Amino acid sequence: MRKHIIKAVHEQDLGELLNNLGLSEPIARGELRCGICGSIVNLDNLLCIYPSGDEVKVCCKNPECYKQVLGEAE
DSSP: OOOOOOOOOOHHHHHHHHHHTTOHHHHHTTOOBBTTTOOBOOTTTEEEEEEETTEEEEEESOHHHHHHHHHHHO
16 A cells, blocks of 8 residues: 655644745635646635645645545655
8 A cells, every 4th residue: 555645734824834835815816726627726625735846736625636636646
């Protein structure tokens, strides 16, 4: 069985993380989109933030999108 390392951020620290990554304003303006399905991601449906090449992408709460993100991480 393959193991994944999952890094988590407490909800209290999410704002600081988003700010540090330059994602605070885009998420507030509704400009952030899921890297898999393209749906708009906001604070209510943000599941994860992940690297993809030289980019930082986000994933919505759709389980199928998250499965694909995990596949990219392998």
